[in-house]
Amino acid sequence: xxxxxxxxxxxxxxxxxxxxxxxxxxxxxxxxxxxxxxxxxxxxxxxxxxxxxxxxxxxxxxxxxxxxxxxxxxxxxxxxxxxxxxxxxxxxxxxxxxxxxxxxxxxxxxxxxxxxxxxxxxxxxxxxxxxxxxxxxxxxxxxxxxxxxxxxxxxxxxxxxxxxxxxxxxxxxxxxxxxxxxxxxxxxxxxxxxxxxxxxxxxxxxxxxxxxxxxxxxxxxxxxxxxxxxxxxxxxxxxxxxxxxxxxxxxxxxxxxxxxxxxxxxxxxxxxxxxxxxxxxxxxxxxxxxxxxxxxxxxxxxxxxxxx
Amino acid sequence: xxxxxxxxxxxxxxxxxxxxxxxxxxxxxxxxxxxxxxxxxxxxxxxxxxxxxxxxxxxxxxxxxxxxxxxxxxxxxxxxxxxxxxxxxxxxxxxxxxxxxxxxxxxxxxxxxxxxxxxxxxxxxxxxxxxxxxxxxxxxxxxxxxxxxxxxxxxxxxxxxxxxxxxxxxxxxxxxxxxxxxxxxxxxxxxxxxxxxxxxxxxxxxxxxxxxxxxxxxxxxxxxxxxxxxxxxxxxxxxxxxxxxxxxxxxxxx
Ligand SMILES: Cc1cc2nc3c(=O)[nH]c(=O)nc-3n(C[C@H](O)[C@H](O)[C@H](O)COP(=O)(O)OP(=O)(O)OC[C@H]3O[C@@H](n4cnc5c(N)ncnc54)[C@H](O)[C@@H]3O)c2cc1C
Ligand SMILES: Cc1cc2nc3c(=O)[nH]c(=O)nc-3n(C[C@H](O)[C@H](O)[C@H](O)COP(=O)(O)O)c2cc1C
Ligand code: FES
Numbered sequence: 001x002x003x004x005x006x007x008x009x010x011x012x013x014x015x016x017x018x019x020x021x022x023x024x025x026x027x028x029x030x031x032x033x034x035x036x037x038x039x040x041x042x043x044x045x046x047x048x049x050x051x052x053x054x055x056x057x058x059x060x061x062x063x064x065x066x067x068x069x070x071x072x073x074x075x076x077x078x079x080x081x082x083x084x085x086x087x088x089x090x091x092x093x094x095x096x097x098x099x100x101x102x103x104x105x106x107x108x109x110x111x112x113x114x115x116x117x118x119x120x121x122x123x124x125x126x127x128x129x130x131x132x133x134x135x136x137x138x139x140x141x142x143x144x145x146x147x148x149x150x151x152x153x154x155x156x157x158x159x160x161x162x163x164x165x166x167x168x169x170x171x172x173x174x175x176x177x178x179x180x181x182x183x184x185x186x187x188x189x190x191x192x193x194x195x196x197x198x199x200x201x202x203x204x205x206x207x208x209x210x211x212x213x214x215x216x217x218x219x220x221x222x223x224x225x226x227x228x229x230x231x232x233x234x235x236x237x238x239x240x241x242x243x244x245x246x247x248x249x250x251x252x253x254x255x256x257x258x259x260x261x262x263x264x265x266x267x268x269x270x271x272x273x274x275x276x277x278x279x280x281x282x283x284x285x286x287x288x289x290x291x292x293x294x295x296x297x298x299x300x301x302x303x304x305x306x307x308x
Numbered sequence: 309x310x311x312x313x314x315x316x317x318x319x320x321x322x323x324x325x326x327x328x329x330x331x332x333x334x335x336x337x338x339x340x341x342x343x344x345x346x347x348x349x350x351x352x353x354x355x356x357x358x359x360x361x362x363x364x365x366x367x368x369x370x371x372x373x374x375x376x377x378x379x380x381x382x383x384x385x386x387x388x389x390x391x392x393x394x395x396x397x398x399x400x401x402x403x404x405x406x407x408x409x410x411x412x413x414x415x416x417x418x419x420x421x422x423x424x425x426x427x428x429x430x431x432x433x434x435x436x437x438x439x440x441x442x443x444x445x446x447x448x449x450x451x452x453x454x455x456x457x458x459x460x461x462x463x464x465x466x467x468x469x470x471x472x473x474x475x476x477x478x479x480x481x482x483x484x485x486x487x488x489x490x491x492x493x494x495x496x497x498x499x500x501x502x503x504x505x506x507x508x509x510x511x512x513x514x515x516x517x518x519x520x521x522x523x524x525x526x527x528x529x530x531x532x533x534x535x536x537x538x539x540x541x542x543x544x545x546x547x548x549x550x551x552x553x554x555x556x557x558x559x560x561x562x
Contacts (some may be wrong), residue, residue, distance in 0.1 A: 024528070031526035031549065047529075055544055058562075062530035064379075064523040067350045076529045076544065218476065220350050248350065271523040272345070272353055272394070 004288040005295035006281075010240040010262050011163040011188035013097050013124055015042040018296055019253065019281040022267030023101035023167075024048060024073065028087040029094075039094040040281065045265060046087065048103040048129050051113050053079035055217050058211040063200050068193045068219030068246070069268060070198050072212040080113045080115070088122035097124035100166065102156075110142075111155050114206035118161040125162050127242075128153065128187075131169030131194035143169035143194075146181035153185040160251060163188035165242060170222075170229055171197050179233040190233065191242040191265070193226045219268040220246040227259045234260025235304055248272065250283020257296065258303040309334070311394045313386055314368070320450040322375040323418070324384050325361070328392060333366035338426035339401030339494075339516055339553045341525035342371060346382040356380065357424035357492075357548075360397050362439070362454070364477075369397075372421040373449065382470040398524055399552050402426050402492050402514055404433065412488040412511070413439040413455070414476050414503055416495025418503050419497040420451050422516060426492060427458035438462070438488065440479050442499070446470035477502040492516075495554070501561040513556045519547040 006017035020043040026032055036292060038044065056076030063070045077083065083100070091098050100123050104110040116128055122157050130143035130152060142152050153166055166182045170193040179190060197214025200209040209215070226245025234241055243261025247253055248269040256264045269276035288296060314327040343355040356379045358371040368490035373380055386392070389458050401451030402422075413423045420441050427437045443449050446469035462479055463471025468495045472479065476499065491513030493503045500515045507513060522530035535545045535558045544559055547549065 022393055025523075026530070035525070056529060059530075059532060060520045061532070062354075062520050062528070064352065064354045067353060069353055071528070073529045076532070115345065175325060183512040219353050268353065270529060272355070273393075274523075300540070 004285050004293065005297070006285060007040075007295075008262050008297055008300075010242065011165070013043070013163065015263060017281055018257070018262065018263035019277055019284065020045050020099070020242070020265050021270060021277050022265035025267040025270045028083070029091055031143065032270075032274065036278050038091075039096055040278050041094070041096050042281075043097045043099055044091055045075075045096065045099045045101060045125075046083070047077055048075045048077055048092075048101045049077050049080050049083045049113060049117075051080055051109045051267055052101050052286065053077065053082070060210055061215075063209040063215070065198065065200060065217060065219075066221060068217055068221030069271075070200060070210060070215035071195070072210045072215035074212070080116050084116060084120045084122070088120060092122055098122060099125045100127050101127045101167070103129040107152050107155050110113075110152050113160055114156045114164075115159045118159060119269040121163060125165060126156070126160055127165040127167050127191050128156060129167050129194070131167050131171075141282065143178065144172050146177050149178055150181040153182045153187050157186040157211060163169050165189040165191050167191040167194055168229075168233075169194050170225055170245075175229045176232055176236045179237045179239075183239050184239045184286060187239060189240045189242065190237070191244065192233065193222070193229055193245045196222055218246070220248055222246050223252065227255055230256060230261050231259040231304060234301055247280060248276065250251035250280055250285075250287045253280050253284045254287055254299060257299040258301070260301045260304055262300050278294060309394055311392045313390045313392060315388050316384070318378050320374065320539070321447040323372060323448070323450050324375070325370055326383070326386075327368065327370045327371045330367045330369070330393070332392075334397065336360055336369070336397045336508065338363075338364070338429050339346055339422050340397035340399050341552060342369070343395040343398055343521070344371075344490050346379045347389070348393060352379055352382065354522065355395065355524055356383070357524060359516075360401075361421035361451070362428075363425050374416070374418045393508040394522060399548055400550065402516070402553050404429060405490060407492075408489040410486065411435050411437050412483055412491040412513075413437060414493040414499075415439065415441045416499040417443060417475060419493075419495030419499070419516070420455075422494050423492065424451055424454045426477035427455050428488055431458040433543060438483055440464065440476045440483055442466070442476035442495070443470070459505060475499070475502075477506055480506050490514075491556075497561065500559070504556050504559065506559070508557065514553050515556050515559050516553045517547050517551050517559065521548055524548045534562060536560050
């Protein structure tokens with residue numbers, strides 16, 4: 001496309017371009033394949049996978065907020081065995097690296113899911129979701145304490161034959177401390193950011209809008225927070241970062257790359273427009289072309305470099 | 309896809325009919341919904357689901373909606389010539405069955421709009437249609453004339469200011485006196501639940517459900533409703549892609 005070299009490399013994964021869907025905003029790809037050719041993506045990231053099937057939270061699970069939304073899906077998924085048997089094989093046809101998002105309630109559960117995925121040939125990397133705000137037990141509590149985060153990452157690294165990206169929670173006071181802890185525990189890369197804990201109240205009914213009361217805030221409303229966190233972490237830790245949080249345009253993607261991300265994921269924007277990922281990709285390529293940028297790699301961390 | 313607004317006007321208290329034209333033909337069936345961005349900016353990110361009410365052909369459609377909150381208020385300010393970013397029609401609509409002679413349509417409030425095109429399709433197939441439509445009060449009554457073009461209409465209002473007094477379920481027994489082959493219902497959850505329990509085991513039919521949606525295209529799992537499969541297992545199903553219309557016996561109300 002366009003004479004711009006869009007390829008990037010992340011923890012040994014070679015991507016033909018840096019744009020992928022964010023976990024949970026793409027299911028397992030079947031529905032999206034009706035809207036565009038998934039082989040155009042840089043990578044595919046599927047919904048969180050747990051050991052057992054999960055039915056998720058009661059409804060309402062979603063609410064709109066200014067330039068964003070709250071969700072409390074609660075990790076609804078068919079369980080790792082069915083994901084391996086029924087969901088991953090069909091993604092092979094697109095010839096694009098597949099990243100499986102892994103969630104759990106205990107360290108043992110994360111380890112067992114990672115072990116089973118390691119026996120499947122149909123993926124290229126794991127993304128450890130230690131940052132889901134929408135399940136009572138598990139998810140985020142692993143991602144808000146550096147010691148627990150390091151423990152789960154270390155345990156998964158010991159069994160995984162695939163590179164492990166760790167998805168960080170923004171619901172912390174010191175994201176750099178967390179990033180350092182998971183880097184020291186052996187993470188191969190970082191994904192950031194997951195959703196921010198938020199809430200809306202229906203003032204007529206005098207109660208929270210979501211059945212779970214609080215939920216995860218995503219969309220353009222959180223973009224400045226994501227950019228700031230990626231900027232800070234990329235300067236402190238040398239792991240590659242998949243950046244996300246409110247990306248809706250090619251220019252947003254540029255901002256994330258310049259902040260220090262090596263690739264970007266598009267989440268909520270898929271709900272606004274099913275073709276959001278490929279639209280962002282095209283706009284990113286056009287942005288580079290218009291400014292004479294020959295390779296997107298040149299943009300990575302550009303905002304943090306000293307001097308002209 | 310871009311749709312151009314042909315016209316829009318208030319047809320009942322706080323209820324608008326918006327006629328719009330697609331830039332190219334689209335496939336549709338009654339009971340499907342359009343997923344509409346009320347604004348191209350970032351403030352209202354999520355689309356609003358509105359049922360297909362009328363289809364003049366494969367490009368010209370209408371939706372009928374009630375003012376509820378900021379999204380529908382924004383939509384109501386649009387006028388002829390304005391463009392809308394629309395997905396759809398999406399979802400699975402009302403199945404039509406060969407060999408049916410009589411159909412009972414049951415609608416409550418803004419559950420009435422999807423029944424209009426359904427009634428037309430049934431009538432085209434020679435099915436005789438009885439529509440029971442319920443509203444709170446006379447000012448809310450809508451689409452009765454359109455439905456009357458396709459068969460009989462019984463109007464009910466809770467306060468008795470138009471038609472009979474009471475809720476649609478109060479008229480159900482009488483509506484069964486000339487036995488229909490099937491029913492189709494759309495309306496608020498309490499109405500659907502009452503219809504389901506009154507007709508269970510007596511008349512096969514369909515319920516059209518409403519849930520809050522994220523994507524509308526089956527990827528976010530935001531819009532789920534509990535359903536029972538034929539083996540008796542319950543699980544969440546997506547209203548946007550597996551519905552909004554479900555066989556009545558499969559729907560579980562908690
Ligand atoms: C399949 C389907 C078909 C529908 N068809 C019609 C129709 O033909 N006519 C009509 O008047 N209404 C219909 N609705 C309801 C309509 O979508 C809501 O009234 C509308 O989205 C309210 O938007 P708002 O911004 O004005 O209200 P707000 O309450 O401010 O909306 C906030 C958020 O909640 C969602 N929401 C609010 N109420 C509902 C609801 N009842 N169902 C689903 N989402 C809701 C909105 O989409 C938005 O994301 C339908 C809903 C579904 C699911
Ligand atoms: C409906 C929904 C479901 C999500 N599910 C998951 C999930 O299963 N696992 C995960 O790691 N993140 C999940 N996320 C978080 C996104 O992957 C992403 O990190 C976040 O939404 C920020 O990006 P965005 O603003 O582009 O959406 C979900 C987000 C949304 C909106
Ligand atoms: S609205 Fe996203 S799955 Fe139905």
